[in-house]
Amino acid sequence: MDDSIGVKRHWIWQGAFVLILAGVITKILSAVYRVPFQNIVGDVGFYIYQQVYPFLGIAVMLSTSGFPVIISKLMNDYSEKNHHTILKISALFLSLIGILLFLCLYLGAVPIALFMGDSHLAVLIQVAACAFLLFPFVALLRGGFQGRHEMLPSALSQMTEQFLRVAVLLGLSFWLVKKGASLYTAGAAAA
Numbered sequence: 765m766d767d768s769i770g771v772k773r774h775w776i777w778q779g780a781f782v783l784i785l786a787g788v789i790t791k792i793l794s795a796v797y798r799v800p801f802q803n804i805v806g807d808v809g810f811y812i813y814q815q816v817y818p819f820l821g822i823a824v825m826l827s828t829s830g831f832p833v834i835i836s837k838l839m840n841d842y843s844e845k846n847h848h849t850i851l852k853i854s855a856l857f858l859s860l861i862g863i864l865l866f867l868c869l870y871l872g873a874v875p876i877a878l879f880m881g882d883s884h885l886a887v888l889i890q891v892a893a894c895a896f897l898l899f900p901f902v903a904l905l906r907g908g909f910q911g912r913h914e915m916l917p918s919a920l921s922q923m924t925e926q927f928l929r930v931a932v933l934l935g936l937s938f939w940l941v942k943k944g945a946s947l948y949t950a951g952a953a954a955a
Contacts, residue, residue, distance in 0.1 A: 786919035790926040797930040804937045805950050812951035815880060816888040819869060823895035827902040828922055831858060835907025851908055858900035869893035884948050891952045 802810040831854070838850045869876070873889040902925075906918040936953040 782915045782919045786922045789923050793923075793926045793930050797934060800934055801937060801954070804934065804941055805947055805954075809937070809941075809947040809950055812885070812888065812947055813954050815882065815885050816892045816951070819889065819892040820895055823865075823892075823899045827899040828906065831899075831903035832907035832910055832918065835904065836910035839908070839911025847908075847911065850911075851904065854907065855900065855904050858903055862896045862898075862900040865896040866893045869896065887948065888952050 798810075801813070805813070835850065835854050838854075839847050842850060870890050870893040873886040873893065874883070876889055877883050877886040902921070906921060909915070909917040933954045937950045940950040940953055941947075
């Protein structure tokens with residue numbers, strides 16, 4: 765009995781370390797991209813992207829730490845035979861939340877942009893709204909793995925997502941600016 769508790773504690777600490785390491789790497793990537801991005805799009809382009817980043821940040825937070833924690837907690841609180849039901853109900857709930865948030869942002873993009881003082885931001889807000897259609901799947905997968913005490917897939921997912929985000933953000937922005945696209949178009953591509 766004591767041996768199984770020791771093994772469980774070891775796995776918990778190992779899983780926590782993997783998630784913390786992934787979080788640190790993700791934060792480093794998040795900080796590093798800003799300088800080259802600002803060099804590519806300039807101060808105005810950086811301002812444009814920063815205006816919609818909070819919407820993207822909310823979607824990322826919900827998919828990486830908000831709902832996955834809740835799902836894994838539910839899976840830990842109930843027996844393994846209930847895991848399928850928990851995942852099914854979570855999928856339905858998260859999908860409804862994702863669609864609702866998408867519709868609020870997408871349909872409300874013009875009033876939100878006007879409230880922010882820049883009507884050109886409406887397209888970027890609509891692009892950012894699409895992240896809320898994807899977050900339920902990511903949150904469900906991460907929560908499911910974490911609920912089974914498999915932290916490595918969540919950590920790899922988080923790092924891969926951030927690496928691809930930075931690579932696409934910088935690559936598309938560079939290409940669009942080089943082709944003479946507007947900074948709003950580059951900002952939408954970055955979003």
